[in-house]
Amino acid sequence: MAIVEFRNVSRVYGNGEYEVKALDSVNLTLEEGKFIVILGPSGAGKSTLLNLLGGLDSPTDGQIFVEGRDIAGLTGDALAEYRASSVGFVFQFYNLIPTLTVKENVALVKEIARDALDPERMLAEVGLSDHLNQFPAQLSGGEQQRVSIARALCKNPKILLCDEPTGALDSETGVLVLKLLLSMAKNYGKTIVIVTHNQNIAKMADTVVRVKNGKIRSCEAQEHPLAAEEVEW
């Protein structure tokens, strides 16, 4: 069943002379519960695609259906409500609130998400039970990213969006974080979309989407995705 459908979606930056078509009439369908990897060179439009899907930005043209509802036209509070309940974001730079403790950073979402999960349990699952009362600056990058994963999952959204989640980590830590992300998504039955440069990750994906120059080059379902243990890191 399709959970996401882009119909002729365009996102144009600038106006008149300096127009940049970050996305150019994109059509794309993503299935529920799948693991989707988006690949493409820098500047291809990957982040733009993810931001539109996450409700951080609105398309210049076209429709984006999420669970049958068009979010392209949403603004203000309606869009905030969509972000709060339907999507969870994991960024390259964690984006934690420096003045809140680990636990508070996660518990924060209880104020906005209706079906939020228990923050402490989420933090236990990402292995941070011992760091509940520490502040982000006291954690390593990998730990901070794990807090950010716990926060995204705690909202209990349908879709998890991750924009180069390991971009700021060394490769070893990056792999650990990715593995964690995938197993958590699987356990909770989430649709997960990851933008990455890591070819190995792509081997594990149910679907690989290739983007270039604002267009979808290909969208291939992989018959036999590898399990984490089978991949050579």
Next chain:
Amino acid sequence: MLIRKLFRTAWQYRAQFLSMVIMVAVGIGVFLGFNIEWKSIESDVLGFFGKTNYADFRLYSETGFSEEDVRKIREIDGVDEATRFLSVVVSVKNDDRKTLTLHVSEDYTVSTMLITAGREYDPEADGFWLSDRYAEANGVRVGDTLTLTYMNLEISGEVLGLAKAGEEMICVAGENQLMPDYKTHGFAYIAPAKYAALLGPMAVYPQVNALSGMKKADLEEAVKTALGRTTMVVAKTEDMVYSEAMGESEEGKTMGSILPVLFLAIAVLTMTTTMHRIAANEKVQIGTLKALGFKDRRILAHYTSYGLVIGLVGSAVGVGLGYFIAWFIMNPNGMMGTYFDMDRWALVMPAFCVPVILLTNAFLVFIGFLSVKKMLRGTAAETLRPYQPKTVKKSLIERMPIMEKRSFGTKWNLRDVMRHKARSAMTLVGVLGCMVLLVGGIGMKDTMDSFMRILGDDISNYETRVTIADSAPNAETLALAEELNGDWQATAGVSYRGDTVMLNIYDASHGKIRFVDRNNKLMNLTDDGVYLCLRLKDTAKVGDIIEFSPYGSEETYRVRVAGYTRSVMTECISMTAAYAEEIGVPYHIGSVFTDTPAGEIGESPLFAGAPQAKAKILDTYEGFMEIMNLMIAVLVVAAVVLGIVVLYNLGVMSYVERYRELATLKVLGFRDRQIGRLLISQNIWLTLVGVLIGLPAGVGVLQWLLVALASEYELKLVLGPLTYLVSVGLTFGVSTAVGLMVARKNRKINMVEALKGAE
């Protein structure tokens, strides 16, 4: 290239830059304005006094001084000039609303005029030199004929010239009139020849005016030796004109030293936080510049120049503002123009102002320097790493159990306040300043209103005041008072502990004159002692025996202190007529107070001038109250501007600093309104603390101001509930309005942009 970057950065931080420039400008403007004001008053007034030989001492004798007396006084070693002098209030014929103070300076060596039109002074002339301001207000011209009346006497003559005089620089009819009103009161000089021609041998001079650099006590001694009797000597510092003028100058000094400190302190605080912020934000850029090979010195100079530019622009605007403020107060048609009448209104800047302004600029540059210096430490690579704010610790408040339950918003705000102490402290200072100005300004109005109520109703429960001539016998005045069903007052100067104070003797049995105590409650004077005014309160306790001695008499009276009573104007000792009879102190009844309307009293040789309606006397306070209201309006506007500038600036700074965090909240799905509430609640908390401190601070400042600026009156600090309400309400209003203005910005947060880069 660096110059272009300077301008771009300035534009990026325009709210902060603008508010720093405004604060520096206002600080320097207020500093210069009031300092130029007091210096100009001093220089212009003293210059005018010099030109018109304003008397250093005034000697009084009820029976008058003889030519022999004045010769002896002139011969005293240390007395430069002395002349017999006369001042008397006379009415203008056919228009008894108008009065003039008529002067005669016998030798015309002391207390002379500055003639502005018509004929030069001539001791033999048979005419008037009239106040030019009075002439202008009443359409009198040189050559017109003027007729004045004094008791049964008519004084008539040609207006020979127009003049200003040091003795009449503040031209009021008596102690009850606060501000000059040239439509109803002016002054005139006549030559001694004319005075002699009018009265012949009756032409007495009850006053000797002298120029002398002696100490008052020495002169008093010397006069006593020379004349063989005590004579009342009043130094210029005790004279209304001199002391009021110097009082205005003192007020300027006070205003010029407190207010600017407030504004400059805020400018410096804003500067510190903003420069630190800019330097922190640009740490990477600084590193890049360093890596590119720029020398530390170049980079330092670059960032330091922000401080310099702000200081210079602020100073330039401030100097203009300062001269404008000074001009606004000190010009012949300005605030002082309605008070002083003098020839020169030059603005003079005290010499120390230049170094102070230069130092202020140097200080601003130094702050700019310090904020970058820290960032430059270490290698280029280290500098390239982004600035990390201090890590957060849980504060003491947070360890309290109740904090566990607080929402994350409260914790977030609390920690944010702790983390940015300078910014929060400045917000507090801004709110505090706003609050202090409001409480001070509006409280001043309450206090003045209460003062007017006491003066107009409580202690003056009469309709009409009749001034009695010096020559009127007490028996006849008593009969008149009886007939009018009125109270009376006798006033004379006495020496008390070496100072001149007034001795007031009252018959207040009809309730026309009343008395109030320290708390402004009505009280009665008993017949078993004297009452000291509150300014003399510390000189004796109730039950003590004090001594005083009337001028012109050898007697010393020992009396018991029965209590204290508030005297709104003069420094005085009060007693009832019954007690005066008992101790046997002589007096002459000077005024009768009655409910009979002025128009129904008719004429009597007992009167000096026409009876005056109380309402008319109170009218003369109007000008004073207008200035007061203007000052209060200025204070309230200043408070609101201060509040808005400081809070907006800090609000924007806080918003910029938390931009990334706010964007994160927005991405998570927080609504604009929720984020706005978060921002405003921090404002509200800080405002609450600021108000709680500011309220007592405002009351304290006001109390201090009352003592510093209005020591000539016995003002009681009064603050109405409405004052508290309005001050608190307005402060919260400003804070909330600014909070909303800042909170509105979060609609425009660009989530994609905000979350792109590294922290």
